[in-house]
Amino acid sequence: AQSVTQLGSHVSVSEGALVLLRCNYSSSVPPYLFWYVQYPNQGLQLLLKYTTGATLVKGINGFEAEFKKSETSFHLTKPSAHMSDAAEYFCAVSDDSGYSTLTFGKGTMLLVSP
Amino acid sequence: ETGVTQTPRHLVMGMTNKKSLKCEQHLGHNAMYWYKQSAKKPLELMFVYNFKEQTENNSVPSRFSPECPNSSHLFLHLHTLQPEDSALYLCASSQEVKGAKVSFFGQGTRLTVV
Numbered sequence: 001a002q003s004v005t006q007l008g009s010h011v012s013v014s015e016g017a018l019v020l021l022r023c024n025y026s027s028s029v030p031p032y033l034f035w036y037v038q039y040p041n042q043g044l045q046l047l048l049k050y051t052t053g054a055t056l057v058k059g060i061n062g063f064e065a066e067f068k069k070s071e072t073s074f075h076l077t078k079p080s081a082h083m084s085d086a087a088e089y090f091c092a093v094s095d096d097s098g099y100s101t102l103t104f105g106k107g108t109m110l111l112v113s114p
Numbered sequence: 115e116t117g118v119t120q121t122p123r124h125l126v127m128g129m130t131n132k133k134s135l136k137c138e139q140h141l142g143h144n145a146m147y148w149y150k151q152s153a154k155k156p157l158e159l160m161f162v163y164n165f166k167e168q169t170e171n172n173s174v175p176s177r178f179s180p181e182c183p184n185s186s187h188l189f190l191h192l193h194t195l196q197p198e199d200s201a202l203y204l205c206a207s208s209q210e211v212k213g214a215k216v217s218f219f220g221q222g223t224r225l226t227v228v
Contacts, residue, residue: 043116043120105156
């Protein structure tokens with residue numbers, strides 16, 4: 001069985017500061033890892049994904065994440081926060097086993113202050 | 115615009131009503147999903163359809179009844195719901211991309227049961 005743990009239900013940063021959202025996963029097979037963002041009253045939008053190959057993955061809106069197998073982590077970062085980054089962020093895991101589905105973490109709300 | 119459209123966006127229904135949620139995807143995907151998103155809880159996968167066949171039902175109460183008439187449309191029929199069923203219901207679709215099934219989400223239906 002797969003699982004995802006997102007450390008911190010809320011993260012607060014100042015505009016221009018580094019954003020770091022933590023995600024640890026558990027999977028018995030090589031995982032596929034995703035970060036989604038959800039703005040208020042909207043669905044989830046894919047930020048980035050890791051499948052195979054390069055472990056540093058770049059996504060939209062200046063976000064990136066690094067897959068670290070030894071630490072079973074896939075933390076999301078952005079060098080400089082913008083007010084428009086305020087949203088809820090979800091880490092998710094799946095794998096290549098047949099009809100694998102996404103397992104989501106509980107989400108982290110990112111708050112950005114001026 | 116993600117290519118996945120859900121209607122209605124908002125729905126208020128009494129516990130004795132019968133209503134249906136609709137999802138349509140214009141992406142040519144072969145899998146569709148219903149998720150429930152409640153406050154302070156992780157996203158809950160409810161149903162999965164692959165090539166119009168239901169492949170997963172995560173112990174969802176029978177008052178929720180899915181229907182997938184073709185690979186582009188997915189319905190969730192609701193009857194005799196409870197107040198705790200109030201939530202955001204999200205539809206998603208996916209197609210294998212380099213072995214990883216990237217899911218695209220609709221904007222959701224905000225359901226309130228009174």
